[in-house]
Amino acid sequence: MPDEEFVSRIEALAAERPDGDAAALFERACAQDSTGHADRAVPLYRAALAAGLTGIRRRRAVIQLSSSLRNIGGAQESLRLLSAEREHPSDELDDAVAAFLALTLADLGREREALSLALSALAPHLPRYQRSVGNYGSSLTG
Structure with missing residues (x-):
């Protein structure tokens, strides 16, 4: 389905919800984001x-x-938002928070912190070397 048609369909569905409906706004943002319009999604x-x-x-x-x-170009704000998000209760999106925080840190020139974060998030998912990779990740910023 072409991007314009996808966005139009989401907009039509969102219009069925009351004005200011949080879920409808979110789905509209997702449609803009997934079609390459981050500026409209924000x-x-x-x-x-x-x-x-x-x-x-x-x-x-x-x-x-x-x-x-x-x-x-809003990496500093991204850093603030994702850092604060890490303080929220744990759920299945913890590693996604870590991944996007790592990307943000890399964009800000903080590559060692980014790699440390990424390795620490990855380590628990490895079939072997979990402790070693976790320790290496921690040692990058230690």
Whole structure:
């Protein structure tokens, strides 16, 4: 499906929801983001969060907003958002937060911290060498 048609369909579905509906704003942001329009997605993510988006969508919105910000030159704000997000309760998106934070750190010239974070997130998923990779990751910033 062409990008324009996809966005139009999402916009039509979102229009069925009340004005200011957090979930509708989030889905609109996702459609813009996934079609390469980070600049259009950012205000929609912000609006969804301000409208009280909750649950896993809230966390996804923070991750995706941070990624979009990083892509349009807002790496410092991305760093603030993702660093704060790491303080939230743990869930299945913890590694995604770490991955996007690592990308942000690399963009900010903090490559050793980025690699440390990425290796620390990866280590628990390895079939072997978990402890070694975790220790190497920690030692990069130690």
